[in-house]
Amino acid sequence: MAIDWYMDFVDTGYSPARDELICLYYFEPAAGIGREEAAGRIASESSTGTWTTLFSLPPRMKELQATVFEIEGNYVQIAYPLALWEEGNASQLLSGIAGNIFGMKAVKNLRLIDVTLPHAYLKHFRGPHFGMEGIRDMMKIHGRPLTGAVPKPKIGFSADEHAEIGFETWMGGFDFVKDDENLTSTSFNRFEERVRKLAKMRDKAEQLTGEHKSAFINITSDTVTMEKRASMLAEYGWNYVMIDVVVAGTSAVSTLRDHCSDLGLAIHAHRAMHAAFDRNPKHGISMQFLAKLMRLIGVSQIHTGTAVGKLTGTKKEVKLLGDVLRNSLTKASGRILLEQDWGSIKSAFPVSSGGLHPGLVPDVLDIYGTDLVLLVSGGIHGHPDGTRAGAKATMQAIDAWMEGLSLQEKALGSRELARALEKWGYYKPK
Numbered sequence: 001m002a003i004d005w006y007m008d009f010v011d012t013g014y015s016p017a018r019d020e021l022i023c024l025y026y027f028e029p030a031a032g033i034g035r036e037e038a039a040g041r042i043a044s045e046s047s048t049g050t051w052t053t054l055f056s057l058p059p060r061m062k063e064l065q066a067t068v069f070e071i072e073g074n075y076v077q078i079a080y081p082l083a084l085w086e087e088g089n090a091s092q093l094l095s096g097i098a099g100n101i102f103g104m105k106a107v108k109n110l111r112l113i114d115v116t117l118p119h120a121y122l123k124h125f126r127g128p129h130f131g132m133e134g135i136r137d138m139m140k141i142h143g144r145p146l147t148g149a150v151p152k153p154k155i156g157f158s159a160d161e162h163a164e165i166g167f168e169t170w171m172g173g174f175d176f177v178k179d180d181e182n183l184t185s186t187s188f189n190r191f192e193e194r195v196r197k198l199a200k201m202r203d204k205a206e207q208l209t210g211e212h213k214s215a216f217i218n219i220t221s222d223t224v225t226m227e228k229r230a231s232m233l234a235e236y237g238w239n240y241v242m243i244d245v246v247v248a249g250t251s252a253v254s255t256l257r258d259h260c261s262d263l264g265l266a267i268h269a270h271r272a273m274h275a276a277f278d279r280n281p282k283h284g285i286s287m288q289f290l291a292k293l294m295r296l297i298g299v300s301q302i303h304t305g306t307a308v309g310k311l312t313g314t315k316k317e318v319k320l321l322g323d324v325l326r327n328s329l330t331k332a333s334g335r336i337l338l339e340q341d342w343g344s345i346k347s348a349f350p351v352s353s354g355g356l357h358p359g360l361v362p363d364v365l366d367i368y369g370t371d372l373v374l375l376v377s378g379g380i381h382g383h384p385d386g387t388r389a390g391a392k393a394t395m396q397a398i399d400a401w402m403e404g405l406s407l408q409e410k411a412l413g414s415r416e417l418a419r420a421l422e423k424w425g426y427y428k429p430k
Ligand code: CAP
Pocket: 150, 152, 154, 180, 181, 271, 272, 303, 304, 305, 306, 310, 311, 351, 352, 353, 354, 355, 356, 375, 376, 377, 378, 379
C-alpha cells in the first residue's frame, strides 16, 4: 500500500490556467530523494498535501492541489489554483508559498525566486497609494532623482541635534531627511519630539528655499503604536511614514497601508533584515519577490541596493529590482524573474542607499536612471566642509550626470564637489 502521494503533484505536461499563480523555485533534493519527488513534495507541502496518503479525500482537493509543470535542472515551476488563496491576504500567500517548505528534509536547499500573480489575484490589492508620478506631483520634483540623507551616526542624536542636521541637509538641496532603521523613539530622541522639531526646521527650510521638503520618519513598533504615530505625522503636515517592513511584517504593513492611504501618507519601506533570507543564492527568498510583495501591498518605495556601495547586490540584480517596482509589465528574465502584468497597480520608487558619496553618483544613475530615490548619508555628513556642502556636492554630481559632464569637469566650477572628490574620489566601500 502506497504511503505517500507526492507524484500526484507532478505533471510536466500540464499547462497552467490563466488565473493560477506561478512560482519559480531553485531547489536541491536531499540525498536519496529524486528530483521529481522533491518537486512534488514542494508542491504538496505548499498546497493541499501532507506526508502520507489519507483514508479519505473530498473531491475538491484534486482541484486545489498545486501542480509541478516544469522541472529544469535545479529549477521548478509550480502552478497554484486561485481558489487556494484568500482575496487580498498577502500574509496567507507567504504562509503557503514561503512557509513550511523551507524546512522540509526532502530538500537540501530551497529558494523562492519569483511569483507571477494573475489579474484575478492582483485585483484584490490596492497597491501603492501614490505611484511614482503621484509622489513627484506631491513633492513638485520632476526630471531628477529624489534625494535624502540619514543623520549619521545612525542613532544617538537628541531630537534637537537631529532636527539641526535635518535643516543642514535640506539647505544643501536635498528633499528628504530619513530616520535610520534602528531609530524609533529612544530616551534621547523621542518620536513625538523629533516630529515636532523636524517640522519646525522643515517649515524654515521651505521658506528659505521655496522648495518642498519632507522626511521619512520611522514609525516601526507594534501596529497600534504605528497607527498612532502615522496619525501624528499627518497632524504635523508630513506626507510620509517610514516602516522597517521585514521587521514589522506583512500583516502590519498591510494594516498601515490602508491607514496611511486614508491620511494621504506615502510609505518609505526600509528592508533591514532582508539579507537574513535573500543573500544566500541557494536558500531563502529573493529580493525581487520581497520588492514585488511590498509593491503589491502598497509601499511607495523600497530599498533595492546600489551595486557599488557597501551592501550586497550585483548590477544586474539591482537594475532588475528597479524594473520590478517601476514597470507596468515586467518580462521574464532567465531564471531570476517571471513575467508580471501589474494591471492598475501603481508603480513604486526603487531606493538606492548604502555606502554612497558624490563620486559614486554617476555609477548609480547609470544603473537606475532618474526614477529613483537616492540616499547619500555618510557620503554627505563626512564631507570635509560639513553636511550642507556634502548635500550640495551630491546635487552637483547629479547635475553633472544629467548634463553629460564627467565629475572632474563639473568640479572645475563646483567647489563642494571638488572637495568631495579630494576626500573620496571614486572609492567603493566594502
Ligand atoms: C545607509 C543606511 C541604510 C542602508 C540600508 C545604513 O547609510 O542608512 O540603512 O543603505 O541598506 O544604515 O547603512 P550610508 P539597503 O549611506 O551612510 O551607508 O539600502 O541596501 O537596504
